[in-house]
Amino acid sequence: MATKEIAGVQVELDDEGFMTNPEQWNEDIARALAAEEGITELTDKHWEIINFVRKDAKEKGQVPTIRRMNKAGGIATKDLYELFPNGPAKKAAKISGYPKPQGCV
Amino acid sequence: MKKLLILGAGTAGTIMANKLSQQLNLNEWHITIVDKDETHYYQPGFLFIPFQIYSRNDVIKPSRDYLPPSVEVIVSGIDIIEADKNRVKLTNNKVLTYDYLIIATGSQINPEETEGLKNGNWYKNIFEFYTLEGACHLQKFLKHWTGGKLVMNIVEMPIKCPVAPLEFLFLADWWFTEKGIRDKVDLTFVTPLPGAFTKPKASKILNSFLDKKNINLVSEFNTGSVDGENNKIISFDGKEIEYDLLVTVPTNMGDPVIERSGLGDELNFVPTNKNTLQSKQHENIFVIGDATDLPSSKAGSVAHFQADVLTENFMRHIEGLPMLEEFDGHANCFIESGFGKGLLIDFNYDVEPLPGKFPLPGIGPFSLLQETKMNHWGKMMFRWVYWNLLLKGSELPIEAQMTMAGKRL
Ligand SMILES: Cc1cc2nc3c(=O)[nH]c(=O)nc-3n(C[C@H](O)[C@H](O)[C@H](O)COP(=O)(O)OP(=O)(O)OC[C@H]3O[C@@H](n4cnc5c(N)ncnc54)[C@H](O)[C@@H]3O)c2cc1C
Numbered sequence: 001m002a003t004k005e006i007a008g009v010q011v012e013l014d015d016e017g018f019m020t021n022p023e024q025w026n027e028d029i030a031r032a033l034a035a036e037e038g039i040t041e042l043t044d045k046h047w048e049i050i051n052f053v054r055k056d057a058k059e060k061g062q063v064p065t066i067r068r069m070n071k072a073g074g075i076a077t078k079d080l081y082e083l084f085p086n087g088p089a090k091k092a093a094k095i096s097g098y099p100k101p102q103g104c105v
Numbered sequence: 106m107k108k109l110l111i112l113g114a115g116t117a118g119t120i121m122a123n124k125l126s127q128q129l130n131l132n133e134w135h136i137t138i139v140d141k142d143e144t145h146y147y148q149p150g151f152l153f154i155p156f157q158i159y160s161r162n163d164v165i166k167p168s169r170d171y172l173p174p175s176v177e178v179i180v181s182g183i184d185i186i187e188a189d190k191n192r193v194k195l196t197n198n199k200v201l202t203y204d205y206l207i208i209a210t211g212s213q214i215n216p217e218e219t220e221g222l223k224n225g226n227w228y229k230n231i232f233e234f235y236t237l238e239g240a241c242h243l244q245k246f247l248k249h250w251t252g253g254k255l256v257m258n259i260v261e262m263p264i265k266c267p268v269a270p271l272e273f274l275f276l277a278d279w280w281f282t283e284k285g286i287r288d289k290v291d292l293t294f295v296t297p298l299p300g301a302f303t304k305p306k307a308s309k310i311l312n313s314f315l316d317k318k319n320i321n322l323v324s325e326f327n328t329g330s331v332d333g334e335n336n337k338i339i340s341f342d343g344k345e346i347e348y349d350l351l352v353t354v355p356t357n358m359g360d361p362v363i364e365r366s367g368l369g370d371e372l373n374f375v376p377t378n379k380n381t382l383q384s385k386q387h388e389n390i391f392v393i394g395d396a397t398d399l400p401s402s403k404a405g406s407v408a409h410f411q412a413d414v415l416t417e418n419f420m421r422h423i424e425g426l427p428m429l430e431e432f433d434g435h436a437n438c439f440i441e442s443g444f445g446k447g448l449l450i451d452f453n454y455d456v457e458p459l460p461g462k463f464p465l466p467g468i469g470p471f472s473l474l475q476e477t478k479m480n481h482w483g484k485m486m487f488r489w490v491y492w493n494l495l496l497k498g499s500e501l502p503i504e505a506q507m508t509m510a511g512k513r514l
Pocket residue numbers: 112113114115116117118139140141142147148149150151152181182183184209210211212234235236265266269360362393394395396403404405406407408438439
């Protein structure tokens with residue numbers, strides 16, 4: 001594990017650059033992490049998803065899957081792929097300040 | 106009398122009925138098992154049907170023959186589980202009450218979840234082999250197919266037996282070679298995973314097998330819809346892949362009864378403690394096999410390892426003792442690789458599949474992550490082991506917990 005300064009805050013990151021402590025997150029960090037992923041502007045639609053991810057992850061103890069975002073959060077899967085291209089579940093988790101979603105074996 | 110009710114008489118339910126009828130005092134306990142089907146299906150055998158290695162009769166047997174005489178067997182659909190009232194309503198209108206419930210309703214394919222997948226070409230040039238019906242239709246089709254572009258697609262993870270699609274491709278490579286038309290068939294594997302398998306070491310080795318066998322790999326493809334008119338699968342981000350023959354593994358989900366009962370997640374899998382197998386919501390409900398939401402593989406071998414742990418935990422729980430948190434995610438799968446050879450992988454929640462010898466360190470007779478004739482025989486023997494040992498809950502020469510002995514890091 002490493003710490004890195006992002007948007008003026010020392011945050012803890014894992015090997016792949018995912019935050020390991022969601023409490024350290026703030027909106028400026030989200031913007032900086034989004035930029036790293038090539039998303040230059042976070043629109044209202046992005047924020048809607050980020051807010052859902054944070055709320056759901058806090059309640060459930062794990063970041064939501066694409067299917068859960070769709071069913072429980074009412075977020076269209078196509079929108080997710082448009083807003084967070086190439087691996088929306090992973091990217092949304094990262095920008096929302098949560099660790100990488102657990103895959104299955 | 107105390108009442109134990111088991112829902113589902115597939116692999117996991119059958120093993121639990123056998124194990125617990127041996128362990129529980131039957132003067133004090135009444136065990137009931139419910140399934141909509143009188144027939145037990147050997148699902149691992151479905152893989153071989155399209156290639157005429159097995160036929161329908163090789164994979165079905167009467168369920169009753171594999172359940173102990175002391176267990177009451179009810180053939181009926183399950184309508185709803187009313188967990189707050191400790192009772193279950195069946196579709197034959199019977200109501201069963203219980204002290205303890207074991208949910209073993211498995212998982213099934215849901216082609217309706219993907220836009221356009223179950224179109225007019227379903228079972229015409231779009232097939233699946235996760236049901237007996239589908240496997241038999243595909244057998245008929247392949248008999249007369251003269252070649253073209255075959256696409257094997259996993260729509261979405263998790264699926265049961267995540268290696269089955271790979272095995273299908275390896276067998277297809279062999280089958281078309283035998284038929285003398287391999288040069289007329291283009292084989293492509295389209296998967297949402299980053300490679301051939303979920304874990305990096307095995308994925309690398311299996312990727313090289315795909316290469317060697319001239320099978321194309323398209324990874325990180327998340328199927329959004331199927332265009333049956335133009336024979337294309339389309340990803341959520343707009344990538345398109347054409348096919349002449351589409352073999353799909355549609356979205357796998359738990360049974361709708363789980364959703365109706367408000368007991369499941371988005372895929373109708375039941376939230377379960379990953380070590381004790383107790384339901385996260387109800388203290389007197391346990392969940393086993395494909396019906397759980399565990400991050401372990403959905404496989405018969407996994408159900409078998411879970412059954413050892415669940416039997417122990419169940420017996421402790423009813424005695425008021427704390428449960429031993431034991432299930433480690435152990436899975437053990439033979440991978441048929443065609444031309445009379447096979448591979449074997451052994452892994453758990455934390456340790457990915459590694460090369461080595463199994464089950465005896467240094468000796469085998471099976472080789473992990475290597476293609477051998479012996480592994481193929483292991484796979485073919487699995488059917489005998491399944492009917493004669495595994496379902497009956499007999500001891501197998503493999504421990505429930507994974508061991509590192511014999512493995513190379
Ligand atoms: C093509 C294929 C290949 C496979 N290969 C392998 C392999 O090589 N090795 C391996 O270990 N595993 C393999 N598997 C996986 C293995 O078959 C399953 O993981 C295993 O059968 C799971 O057992 P289960 O008891 O959880 O579910 P199942 O065996 O599916 O049983 C569930 C039971 O519940 C019943 N049920 C569900 N809902 C209801 C309801 N509402 N009312 C009444 N009854 C209901 C069903 O009728 C069924 O009998 C393969 C599977 C497939 C499809």
